[in-house]
Amino acid sequence: MNRLPLRTRLALLACATVALITLGVCAAAYAVIRYELGHQLDLQLTQAATLATQQNRDEPPGVLAAECRYLAAPACAQLVPADAADDPPQPYLLPVTDTTREVAAGSHAPYYTNLTLQGHAVRMLTTPYTAGQDKALQVALRSDTTTKSLRQATVMLAVISTAGVALALAGGYWVARRGLAPVEHLTATAEQIAATHDARLRIDLPQGRRDEVTRLAASFNTMLGELENSVTARRRLVADASHELRTPLTALRTNAELLARADRLTPAQRDRASTALRRQIHEVTSLVNDLIELARDEEPQALVEDVPLTPLVTHAVEAARAHWPQVGFTLTVTPQAMTTTLPGVPSRLSRLLANLLGNAAKFSPPGANVEVALSTRDVTVRDHGPGIAPEDLPHVFDRFYRAEASRALPGSGLGLAMARQIAQAHGARLTAEAAPGGGALFRLAFPEEDTTSAGRL
Template sequence: MPRRGRLTTWYRARSLRSRLTFLTTAAVAVAIAASALACWFIVEQRMYSVVRSDLEDVRGPLPRPNLKDCAATPQAALKNVQTSPQLPPTNISAPRDTQFVVIVGQSSLVCLPPMATRAMVLDPGDVRALDLDPNHFLIRDGHYTNGDPAMIRISGARLDTGQPTLVMVAAPTKAVDESLRQLAFVLGGVALGGIILAAVAGRLVARSALKPVDQLTDAVEHIARTEEVGTTIAVQGDDEIARLSTSFNSMSTALANSRERQTRLIADAGHELRTPLTSLRTNVDLLIRSDDTGRPLPPATRTKLLGNMKAQMQELTVLIGDLLQLSRPDSPKPVRTLSVVALHEIAERAVERAKLRGPALVFETSTAPWFVHADAAGLERAVINLLDNAVKYSPPGGTIAVRLDGGVLTVRDHGPGIPQDELPYVFDRFWRSPSSRQLPGSGLGLSIVAQTVREAGGEVSLGPAQDGGPGALATVRLPGGPSPE
């Protein structure tokens, strides 16, 4: 496996805290290394620039060598310098500890200044300085014959005899190199210490920053272990971790509410199913017992009993259909399941069905064209539920007014109306007014209406009639338009 692949595998196998520490340490290490290198190069450039500037500032007349005492090589010149000074004293200005060498003529005679203890190593390219103007010179890095480093200035000149001469002025750089070496050790130590401190600080920062994540992990593991939804964690600040914690608390609360609604739905469904099932079982037991005892029921009684059983089966069928309708999520359906629906046609069909259920009632209908995006079957069932509710509570010979205008559908009956303290509960599942418990129904019709209208992006309300008369007024508002486009 390539080295990069092994590093990636190792990195991914670490915990989030370790990865955060590693990244923090790596970032600080790169920053410190870059700063240390930049500092070292800046100091190096500055120190060598000072030495170079000193060499460039050398001024004064050239020394006049005594040619007969000059040697052929720097080493030979050094042997003679103690007994026979090669260059007379001069008032030339030069940096402290600067060494002069004068090379005279084509024989490369080397003349050293008085009390010289070392000479520069010559380079074949130094003769280029003979072609330069008197005020121009070359500067290069070199070293003395004893191995010490130096920066050398080379210029060309001519003696009174007309002989071409190279004048070499050297400034030692050993002290500069030693200073730079010490600086490198200091910067390296500082960088290493900074990296270690960065690793420690990164570990502490990672532990502190990931503490809310640890709490979140503990809460999730607690929920997974105990299935106790609704557990929340403390939220501090408004950063990303706080937003994550808030989202988790919202999710946990939503799950708890969903489970509570599910539990309540099952309990209410069981309660609603118990009554018709008990009645059915009683009637079936009565029929079986009459057959077993050989004492059949009178035909009229048997017919009435079977009719009751059929009605109870129909009630069960309606109740189960309502439960299936409400078992869907409360969130809106995807757009692809919706279609353009003619609300006025649905209202007209629902009125025709309501007339069959309330033949003694008077229906006043006024519908204007209105098209909406909705589930056609669900929306038709919702409108039918509204009309069934109006039929159920309307007195014999009463009037039910159905109006559709500008996307607002209203159903107005003239029944007993709804008490003010019961209005907040009319759309709750299985809720039924205490005054209407004796009437047929499961308490799911208006819940289905509310859910269907919400899925279509509309609003529904139920309250007392606005004209001050008896009865209730149901209002449904759905977005759409008077044409299907």
């Protein structure tokens, strides 16, 4: 059974359920018809006995009517005394037993008997004739009409049951096929995606349906959308990474080939080539490390701890001052922020702040200040550089995106993408906007509740 297709199993289950119900109803109908036909015949016998008693008062024992061999004839009737010595000389038409004598004597209750008379099935009622006369009245009617009617009803119910089961099978198959159509589309789409590796395929959802199967298909479409986005992002990351790595790797190869012929170079040329080679190795190493961090896309749960926000920001600003001595950094901390702590990974949060401060310092002219402000759960970093063009603002946090004005500056375009990823992993929100009076303003807002962190932490 488990090897059959789901549609076939559902059709068989529906058919079996309807078949059981149909058979139960037909069995109950057969029992009711049989009871009613038998009860009707017993009522006729009772009426015939009453009529015979009224029409044959004070009659001696013997046969009163013997025409029950015909369907339209009155009931056969005879009187039987309690004592066999009082029997008439003529033989009885209906069988007489000891129980019949007991009914005549009043020591046995009336009863019904099924028997065959003159080749026909009859039903006989034996009942006391008249009180005090010690006689039993036996009346009989042909019962083959009842048997025939019951047989016809049985055939009709059997036909109805068979038709019901057949209709149940056809209806169950139709309902299963129609109800599982989205599942078949889902299976076909999944198989096609596995064969073609094309995550752009979708299942066509029927209009106006809100059942569980349709919801499953809609969820599958949503999953396919997420898969398509993931595949697209992966391909874009690989393409962008290969593009960004091509230039430094070419320069590395050139400088390495140049140093391989060091005997032909002057000491100054060798020093310049060695310096360039070291710088390019550092750039490639930083780029590869950034790519690894971005590809991880989550924070290790084991490293999460309660991080005091003020010391973290203070340390990041001091590190930025040492790394960018030509740029000034000012830090403003509100009193409420002095006791703020949040769950997170300290090293990752330090990397986030370092990327924001480094980006601000890179675009700040020499001697300008980068203003860092820390409130209760917000960190803002504002520079006084050229700012962010409106057309660049939606793409500031995209991987490898570099605005027209920043393409001559050092960097790979991964710093802000990594900062946003770390912020999202900590449940924070990182936004960028044009600062009033010029420059760029980055705002990092952490969750309000101390116990709230990102779902991936």
